[in-house]
Amino acid sequence: MTLDTPELDTVLYHKPEALEDYPFHFCPGCGHGIVFRLIAEVIDELKIKERAVCVASIGCTVTSYHYFNFDGLESAHGRAPAVATAIKRCRPNLVPFTYQGDGDLAAIGTAEIVHACARGENITTIFANNAIYGMTGGQMAPTTLLGMYSTSTPGGRQPSRAGYPIRVCEMLSTLDGPAYVARVSVHNPAAVRKAKQAIKLAFRAQLANLGMSLVEVLSPCPTNWRVEPVKAMDWLVEHLLPQYPLGEYKVIPAVADLKKESRRA
Amino acid sequence: MPKKILMAGNIAIAEGAILAGCQAYFGYPITPQNELLEHMAKRMPEEGRVFVQTESELAAISMLYGAAAAGCRAMTSTSSPGFSLQQEGISYMAGAELPAVLVNVMRGGPGLGNIGGAQGDYFQATKGGGHGDYRLINLAPASAQEMMDLTMLAFELADKYRNPVVLLTDGFLGQAMEPVIIRQPVTELPDKPWAITGAAGRPKNVINSFEMEPANFQPRVSLLLQKFERIKQNEVRYQGIHLDDASLVIVAYGSASRSALTALKMARQKGLRVGLLRPITLFPFPYQILADLAQKVSDFLVAELSSGQFIEDVKLAVGLDKRVELASQYGGVPLAPETILETIERMSKVTIGR
Numbered sequence: 001m002t003l004d005t006p007e008l009d010t011v012l013y014h015k016p017e018a019l020e021d022y023p024f025h026f027c028p029g030c031g032h033g034i035v036f037r038l039i040a041e042v043i044d045e046l047k048i049k050e051r052a053v054c055v056a057s058i059g060c061t062v063t064s065y066h067y068f069n070f071d072g073l074e075s076a077h078g079r080a081p082a083v084a085t086a087i088k089r090c091r092p093n094l095v096p097f098t099y100q101g102d103g104d105l106a107a108i109g110t111a112e113i114v115h116a117c118a119r120g121e122n123i124t125t126i127f128a129n130n131a132i133y134g135m136t137g138g139q140m141a142p143t144t145l146l147g148m149y150s151t152s153t154p155g156g157r158q159p160s161r162a163g164y165p166i167r168v169c170e171m172l173s174t175l176d177g178p179a180y181v182a183r184v185s186v187h188n189p190a191a192v193r194k195a196k197q198a199i200k201l202a203f204r205a206q207l208a209n210l211g212m213s214l215v216e217v218l219s220p221c222p223t224n225w226r227v228e229p230v231k232a233m234d235w236l237v238e239h240l241l242p243q244y245p246l247g248e249y250k251v252i253p254a255v256a257d258l259k260k261e262s263r264r265a
Numbered sequence: 266m267p268k269k270i271l272m273a274g275n276i277a278i279a280e281g282a283i284l285a286g287c288q289a290y291f292g293y294p295i296t297p298q299n300e301l302l303e304h305m306a307k308r309m310p311e312e313g314r315v316f317v318q319t320e321s322e323l324a325a326i327s328m329l330y331g332a333a334a335a336g337c338r339a340m341t342s343t344s345s346p347g348f349s350l351q352q353e354g355i356s357y358m359a360g361a362e363l364p365a366v367l368v369n370v371m372r373g374g375p376g377l378g379n380i381g382g383a384q385g386d387y388f389q390a391t392k393g394g395g396h397g398d399y400r401l402i403n404l405a406p407a408s409a410q411e412m413m414d415l416t417m418l419a420f421e422l423a424d425k426y427r428n429p430v431v432l433l434t435d436g437f438l439g440q441a442m443e444p445v446i447i448r449q450p451v452t453e454l455p456d457k458p459w460a461i462t463g464a465a466g467r468p469k470n471v472i473n474s475f476e477m478e479p480a481n482f483q484p485r486v487s488l489l490l491q492k493f494e495r496i497k498q499n500e501v502r503y504q505g506i507h508l509d510d511a512s513l514v515i516v517a518y519g520s521a522s523r524s525a526l527t528a529l530k531m532a533r534q535k536g537l538r539v540g541l542l543r544p545i546t547l548f549p550f551p552y553q554i555l556a557d558l559a560q561k562v563s564d565f566l567v568a569e570l571s572s573g574q575f576i577e578d579v580k581l582a583v584g585l586d587k588r589v590e591l592a593s594q595y596g597g598v599p600l601a602p603e604t605i606l607e608t609i610e611r612m613s614k615v616t617i618g619r
């Protein structure tokens with residue numbers, strides 16, 4: 001009897017080369033690890049490990065540069081787009097990307113991301129939106145939903161006291177500088193595949209010198225949402241998706257051409 | 266014959282940076298340093314180098330951090346309120362050991378203050394300013410020529426020690442026109458194998474200032490502290506005028522030292538034996554030079570454009586048994602040589618009567 005399984009020496013899945021042999025320190029069910037793996041796969045596929053630069057931010061991914069197998073650096077809370085701007089301007093051959101949370105990008109760093117987009121800097125931003133301040137223990141983020149519990153909105157976020165959540169992609173796509181702005185999610189395998197496509201397109205836009213590319217990834221934080229890891233995925237679908245619709249918010253024609261190219265290939 | 270050109274101090278800084286091989290400049294408009302930013306806006310692109318007018322001084326310091334991390338010589342310039350905004354980023358740069366040049370053309374403060382020249386950021390610039398245990402090398406020019414020369418030195422020292430260097434000057438010097446001898450451009454820049462240049466054919470480089478474990482972080486800070494000690498040993502710079510026979514020594518830096526020099530000349534004409542010690546480095550501060558002077562001189566007069574900041578270091582150096590008096594202006598008001606002279610005369614009379 002022959003078993004219908006691949007030969008034992010056929011590799012079906014492996015750790016991306018762009019990932020360092022360094023354990024993720026995220027909580028069980030955290031979305032950050034999934035996004036990191038996707039970035040690493042894209043960097044492998046585009047063969048840019050020798051040019052990639054991880055510009056970390058401040059949040060649960062503060063040590064992003066440890067997980068990747070290429071150059072990386074820290075930046076102060078909110079300032080990663082400015083740091084990446086300088087790296088790209090000084091060394092145009094490098095491929096810097098920022099990895100930022102919602103507190104980092106949409107609160108303390110609002111000015112830097114808006115102006116990097118407005119200038120159309122040729123950099124890439126991966127924006128992990130978990131609607132909470134993960135690292136500091138679950139305080140309200142600018143993206144925290146109305147009514148949502150956080151340690152600093154103990155009765156749920158009330159607009160009269162704490163205002164309204166910010167929709168980053170919608171806001172930034174009004175600017176002329178960005179080449180590509182998309183929102184994706186990682187709540188199931190199909191969503192993860194789409195997320196990877198968006199991340200890849202964002203990097204390809206940079207490689208083609210088309211201007212700023214930004215991918216927002218809705219990412220679970222089971223710890224601070226106070227739900228179990230598997231349920232966190234359902235919670236994301238139920239609560240985050242209605243407030244933050246997935247899709248491409250800005251695709252300039254040159255990026256659309258890149259997309260067509262990859263479909264043909 | 267080297268070229269000698271009449272230029273404002275702010276322009277001399279800009280040209281000094283270009284001569285020193287500054288590859289990237291980032292800045293946000295603020296008076297009294299605007300001429301510097303505007304000059305760079307024209308000159309950097311001419312030279313094929315990077316110029317960005319940033320959305321804030323926060324972005325400027327972060328871009329400076331990025332450019333320095335990428336191994337480029339880079340500079341930002343600002344004035345007092347902007348320098349305050351940059352403190353967090355400066356601390357990160359010191360922690361990550363990134364070399365870069367920061368220009369602070371000081372103005373009257375606190376608060377919005379005014380656009381007159383002042384030296385009120387002395388504590389902030391020389392004692393740390395941001396959070397944590399670090400120091401910045403501080404260079405204090407006193408002429409347009411030194412604006413150029415010390416800017417060039419600032420780039421050298423930044424690279425030598427992998428530490429941010431502050432050119433601490435003020436609105437009076439920034440705007441004053443003086444003849445400047447144009448120096449030779451630096452042609453060879455140092456190798457920076459630690460920089461973010463892409464991990465091609467070498468292990469990856471990481472630049473950070475973070476260690477989760479305090480016990481692992483402390484040794485990193487210790488290394489920084491050792492570096493600051495080396496700087497104190499090797500980099501003290503100052504100018505002494507008429508110190509040999511002086512019975513009273515004025516201590517002043519930057520613009521205040523210009524007023525002090527005029528006061529010294531007036532005092533000498535009156536037969537008073539006055540000298541001047543002008544620190545060129547504020548960190549490292551010439552403590553030992555002053556302590557040695559205090560062996561033979563017991564009267565010191567500090568002239569500063571702040572309300573008694575710089576004087577603290579002078580007192581620390583000469584000891585509590587010496588007479589140390591203050592002639593100062595603050596809040597953006599210039600210090601007239603006559604004000605210094607009056608204090609000299611009063612101190613001299615009291616000395617005779619003692």
Ligand SMILES: Cc1ncc(C[n+]2csc(CCOP(=O)(O)OP(=O)(O)O)c2C)c(N)n1
Nearest residue numbers: 058059060077101102103104132133134135
């Ligand atoms: C200037 C400054 N302010 C505050 C902090 C504290 N801090 C660290 S991470 C963080 C929030 C991060 O939240 P987010 O960006 O959403 O990232 P997450 O941890 O959720 O991935 C804050 C406020 C800091 N490090 N620096």
Ligand code: SF4
Nearest residue numbers: 026027030060134221
């Ligand atoms: S706190 Fe939330 S965002 Fe941070 S690692 Fe844990 S699950 Fe992830």
Ligand SMILES: [Mg+2]
Nearest residue numbers: 101102132134
């Ligand atoms: Mg978050």
